[in-house]
Amino acid sequence: xxxxxxxxxxxxxxxxxxxxxxxxxxxxxxxxxxxxxxxxxxxxxxxxxxxxxxxxxxxxxxxxxxxxxxxxxxxxxxxxxxxxxxxxxxxxxxxxxxxxxxxxxxxxxxxxxxxxxxxxxxxxxxxxxxxxxxxxxxxxxxxxxxxxxxxxxxxxxxxxxxxxxxxxxxxxxxxxxxxxxxxxxxxxxxxxxxxxxxxxxxxxxxxxxxxxxxxxxxxxxxxxxxxxxxxxxxxxxxxxxxxxxxxxxxxxxxxxxxxxxxxxxxxxxxxxxxxxxxxxxxxxxxxxxxxxxxxxxxxxxxxxxxxxxxxxxxxxxxxxxxxxxxxxxxxxxxxxxxxxxxxxxxxxxxxxxxxxxxxxxxxxxxxxxxxxxxxxxxxxxxxxxxxxxxxxxxxxxxxxxxxxxxxxxxxxxxxxxxxxxxxxxxxxxxxxxxxxxxxxxxxxxxxxxxxxxxxxxxxxxxxxxxxxxxxxxxxxxxxxxxxxxxxxxxxxxxxxxxxxxxxxxxxxxxxxxxxxxxxxxxxxxxxxxxxxxxxxxxxxxxxxxxxxxxxxxxxxxxxxxxxxxxxxxxxxxxxxxxxxxxxxxxxxxxxxxxxxxxxxxxxxxxxxxxxxxxxxxxxxxxxxxxxxxxxxxxxxxxxxxxxxxxxxxxxxxxxxxxxxxxxxxxxxxxxxxxxxxxxxxxxxxxxxxxxxxxxxxxxxxxxxxxxxxxxxxxxxxxxxxxxxxxxxxxxxxxxxxxxxxxxxxxxxxxxxxxxxxxxxxxxxxxxxxxxxxxxxxxxx
Amino acid sequence: xxxxxxxxxxxxxxxxxxxxxxxxxxxxxxxxxxxxxxxxxxxxxxxxxxxxxxxxxxxxxxxxxxxxxxxxxxxxxxxxxxxxxxxxxxxxxxxxxxxxxxxxxxxxxxxxxxxxxxxxxxxxxxxxxxxxxxxxxxxxxxxxxxxxxxxxxxxxxxxxx
Numbered sequence: 001x002x003x004x005x006x007x008x009x010x011x012x013x014x015x016x017x018x019x020x021x022x023x024x025x026x027x028x029x030x031x032x033x034x035x036x037x038x039x040x041x042x043x044x045x046x047x048x049x050x051x052x053x054x055x056x057x058x059x060x061x062x063x064x065x066x067x068x069x070x071x072x073x074x075x076x077x078x079x080x081x082x083x084x085x086x087x088x089x090x091x092x093x094x095x096x097x098x099x100x101x102x103x104x105x106x107x108x109x110x111x112x113x114x115x116x117x118x119x120x121x122x123x124x125x126x127x128x129x130x131x132x133x134x135x136x137x138x139x140x141x142x143x144x145x146x147x148x149x150x151x152x153x154x155x156x157x158x159x160x161x162x163x164x165x166x167x168x169x170x171x172x173x174x175x176x177x178x179x180x181x182x183x184x185x186x187x188x189x190x191x192x193x194x195x196x197x198x199x200x201x202x203x204x205x206x207x208x209x210x211x212x213x214x215x216x217x218x219x220x221x222x223x224x225x226x227x228x229x230x231x232x233x234x235x236x237x238x239x240x241x242x243x244x245x246x247x248x249x250x251x252x253x254x255x256x257x258x259x260x261x262x263x264x265x266x267x268x269x270x271x272x273x274x275x276x277x278x279x280x281x282x283x284x285x286x287x288x289x290x291x292x293x294x295x296x297x298x299x300x301x302x303x304x305x306x307x308x309x310x311x312x313x314x315x316x317x318x319x320x321x322x323x324x325x326x327x328x329x330x331x332x333x334x335x336x337x338x339x340x341x342x343x344x345x346x347x348x349x350x351x352x353x354x355x356x357x358x359x360x361x362x363x364x365x366x367x368x369x370x371x372x373x374x375x376x377x378x379x380x381x382x383x384x385x386x387x388x389x390x391x392x393x394x395x396x397x398x399x400x401x402x403x404x405x406x407x408x409x410x411x412x413x414x415x416x417x418x419x420x421x422x423x424x425x426x427x428x429x430x431x432x433x434x435x436x437x438x439x440x441x442x443x444x445x446x447x448x449x450x451x452x453x454x455x456x457x458x459x460x461x462x463x464x465x466x467x468x469x470x471x472x473x474x475x476x477x478x479x480x481x482x483x484x485x486x487x488x489x490x491x492x493x494x495x496x497x498x499x500x501x502x503x504x505x506x507x508x509x510x511x512x513x514x515x516x517x518x519x520x521x522x523x524x525x526x527x528x529x530x531x532x533x534x535x536x537x538x539x540x541x542x543x544x545x546x547x548x549x550x551x552x553x554x555x556x557x558x559x560x561x562x563x564x565x566x567x568x569x570x571x572x573x574x575x576x577x578x579x580x581x582x583x584x585x586x587x588x589x590x591x592x593x594x595x596x597x598x599x600x601x602x603x604x605x606x607x608x609x610x611x612x613x614x615x616x617x618x619x620x621x622x623x624x625x626x627x628x629x630x631x632x633x634x635x636x637x638x639x640x641x642x643x644x645x646x647x648x649x650x651x652x653x654x655x656x657x658x659x660x661x662x663x664x665x666x667x668x669x670x671x672x673x674x675x676x677x678x679x680x681x682x683x684x685x686x687x688x689x690x691x692x693x694x695x696x697x698x699x700x701x702x703x704x705x706x707x708x709x710x711x712x713x714x715x716x717x718x719x720x721x722x723x724x725x726x727x728x729x730x731x732x733x734x735x736x737x738x739x740x741x742x743x744x745x746x747x748x749x750x751x752x753x754x755x756x757x758x759x760x761x762x763x764x765x766x767x768x769x770x771x772x773x774x775x776x777x778x779x780x
Numbered sequence: 781x782x783x784x785x786x787x788x789x790x791x792x793x794x795x796x797x798x799x800x801x802x803x804x805x806x807x808x809x810x811x812x813x814x815x816x817x818x819x820x821x822x823x824x825x826x827x828x829x830x831x832x833x834x835x836x837x838x839x840x841x842x843x844x845x846x847x848x849x850x851x852x853x854x855x856x857x858x859x860x861x862x863x864x865x866x867x868x869x870x871x872x873x874x875x876x877x878x879x880x881x882x883x884x885x886x887x888x889x890x891x892x893x894x895x896x897x898x899x900x901x902x903x904x905x906x907x908x909x910x911x912x913x914x915x916x917x918x919x920x921x922x923x924x925x926x927x928x929x930x931x932x933x934x935x936x937x938x939x940x941x
Contacts, residue, residue: 011872018880019868019887021815021855028814123798201819201827201881201916253817253881254916286820506879506917675875675922682919706824706914714910714920719903743919 005519009671014510023251026205026220027283035064037269037282038125040115040132042107045141045363045699049105049114057131062120064276066132069102069114077101077271078237082328083479086166086337094166097157099327101264108156108326109363110701111291116268118276141363143695145300145321148362156361165324165359170341170415176354179315183306187389193377194766195298195693197290197709198370202253205283208269212277216244221266223249224259224503225543230535232262239270249533252505257369258293260545261330290704295693296370298323299377305385311393313348313404318355329368338476339374345413346382347424347460348404353414363699371683371744379461383749388762397458398432417464419635426725428460430661431639434721452645455758459640461746464633465738467546483629485541486556488564490622492609494602499531501541502553508672515668516554520561522587547738551634555732559626568604574615575599575607634729636737638662642750646758651774653755655718665729665737673739674722680743681720686712688751692767784844789857803847804828804839807854815855815884826913829885830854836892855884866933867891876926878917886913890927899935901928
């Protein structure tokens with residue numbers, strides 16, 4: 001490892017612009033002649049749009065246009081799509097209602113746009129929106145899955161009777177029933193996985209610029225995957241053919257899943273730019289983010305786990321109702337199925353599993369992938385189940401887990417996934433040591449003497465990341481392949497540009513991707529730059545989500561590097577009059593092994609481009625590209641343990657210690673990896689203690705600002721103690737598993753297990769607010 | 781419309797704005813100082829924090845006209861040329877930022893915290909004082925480290941002056 005190579009905690013190259021205020025986010029961009037969009041959104045959860053009167057607004061000087069849902073439908077802009085087809089247990093395809101970019105007839109959630117005002121300034125657009133009169137006829141609405149599936153519930157879409165999108169199953173029902181029939185003990189658990197609002201700090205924003213002469217669009221947007229945005233806008237929304245649409249995602253201020261999707265606002269901005277002949281900018285405010293950014297989680301689950309007399313798990317039955325909100329968002333259908341139920345084996349040998357997932361429409365904001373996406377829900381369910389089982393079976397929760405860990409790899413679970421490698425004992429041991437698990441009883445007694453209830457909670461998570469082998473996901477219904485692409489350009493002066501289809505919105509790719517180049521060529525990372533986020537520069541790419549950028553994106557870069565190096569070695573061998581097999585690359589030089597003969601990379605690059613003295617038949621230039629399709633998911637795993645105290649008088653929780661032992665395979669930059677874990681843990685703890693996107697019984701959102709929705713703040717969280725155990729992923733040459741989502745997947749159960757341990761009552765839902773904890777302590 | 785006269789990052793400026801213009805909008809839209817970010821509508825997130833006459837203020841809570849006559853420092857004015865402010869350097873060295881969106885406000889608040897406490901800071905105090913700045917990426921772990929690190933660096937640089 002060099003000082004800037006793989007494994008070095010190099011400070012980030014991208015930081016200078018961010019710490020000096022020179023980041024360039026979408027809302028920072030101004031185009032000549034730019035207009036501003038303000039959306040008119042439904043205040044009702046369910047209503048017919050009876051009429052829109054924009055005459056007064058259009059009289060205001062500076063108002064360019066007021067455009068409605070009827071017009072966008074008449075102009076044949078396509079309805080929003082869901083890109084993963086799920087088949088119900090009866091063989092029928094999932095049942096989806098149409099989702100136009102603005103509602104022409106019916107609104108189905110608060111915040112759904114019905115019209116847009118385009119004006120010369122932001123303030124004018126806002127003022128004019130207030131002058132537009134929309135006449136609604138209210139309809140009954142439903143917000144939660146339990147109510148939505150009842151007979152007589154308000155119906156959202158005629159295509160989906162009973163508000164049911166699908167009823168999907170996985171696993172072997174007969175084998176699972178047989179296992180339960182023979183079980184010595186059965187543990188039952190009902191739980192809710194609370195709805196969350198992702199809330200990246202940068203609100204979504206889009207600027208659309210239509211060039212009438214070239215019939216070409218440019219879209220600047222807050223996207224995690226600009227190429228996928230272009231593909232969908234082109235292929236499904238009829239905006240423009242791909243070569244007439246450039247999508248740029250510049251600096252993006254966090255995503256966490258919510259910026260994967262192509263939203264109505266981007267479609268409307270593009271369409272409106274052509275209609276008005278002007279660039280159109282829209283930047284959401286925070287309330288619009290709460291109302292329209294895809295939410296996360298929102299499951300209601302009943303589960304049962306069967307044990308034999310020696311406390312070995314013999315079976316697991318799960319029934320989950322997943323709330324999709326009012327429309328099926330881009331990857332929503334896959335989240336509670338292939339990203340959730342396929343992880344229900346967790347870290348355990350469970351011979352028989354059967355899960356049923358019922359997807360349900362409600363009059364709420366659409367729900368899709370949010371950091372972890374299905375895997376936090378699976379992990380929370382299993383780890384609450386293991387804790388509940390340990391309490392019911394009266395055994396130590398860590399010991400119960402160890403007794404059931406998978407220890408032989410590869411391991412085929414009963415729910416599709418084939419785990420390639422892992423060492424679950426190693427991570428749990430590391431976490432137990434870090435928190436002094438053995439000494440907990442003494443600390444609990446001391447806390448009791450001080451009037452505090454102390455608890456400890458374990459959570460052992462596994463996730464499937466890298467999303468994923470294209471053939472495998474295609475066979476499961478995905479509408480896209482999930483490979484990644486890369487291009488390595490060595491310039492004639494020897495500097496290097498790496499073009500990647502991954503997108504960085506906080507993950508530090510501009511540093512870590514350079515570290516791979518530094519490792520292989522021995523050049524300083526200052527000579528390398530990363531190009532991403534622009535469909536005109538990068539040929540194609542699938543973007544960043546599912547902890548895939550290192551495992552898939554960086555491997556694509558490696559493949560392109562290998563091709564480039566092979567050619568460069570031929571050029572060097574030719575110049576040095578040596579055998580190609582004798583050339584090694586060290587410290588930026590191509591050396592003839594065992595001699596002092598060498599040629600520096602810039603000279604090789606120059607030779608490639610002057611082409612004066614290349615081997616016979618070789619093309620000039622030094623530029624290679626690669627597409628990499630992974631052979632399997634990767635399986636990051638680890639153990640988190642939380643120790644905390646509850647004040648019985650107030651129900652308030654205070655952290656004592658939080659330890660994490662993760663196995664992410666090879667780490668490129670440990671500093672950045674740990675930063676990813678910190679952020680994930682904060683989101684997992686946020687879900688456990690603070691965060692909840694709440695609707696009232698009429699489906700009115702009552703948490704639509706930071707005044708109402710509790711974001712984790714610095715004094716809500718502890719400092720974390722992290723460690724790593726390592727088994728290298730055999731599925732990619734770098735041995736990387738991915739680290740972006742782990743914290744959010746594993747943390748929630750550790751916190752709730754610790755609180756329920758502290759208070760001695762198991763029935764506690766998230767978020768465990770002081771009020772809720774206090775009531776649980778004092779419940780019968 | 782009103783004319784607002786300010787000193788921004790050491791330079792005198794005079795801007796005609798609508799009376800309802802917020803200071804954050806004036807900085808971003810009229811002066812192109814886009815390092816000051818707007819992350820919410822309710823003065824909760826702190827991405828817009830600037831210094832007004834040396835004090836950290838959420839610029840989205842101040843009408844531009846209210847700031848008339850004052851001296852404003854934004855994130856763009858914190859470094860001395862190429863020399864980063866110790867707080868900026870500490871955020872970089874401690875990986876106190878990821879997406880960078882909350883970072884300008886976080887740094888401007890943190891500088892003010894260190895000034896107010898004269899560098900006598902501990903973790904609990906830093907966490908409490910950062911209550912008005914929300915970060916979604918870092919879990920605050922490395923931000924807290926960065927502020928404590930910078931407090932030490934600022935003490936040293938003050939002693940040297």
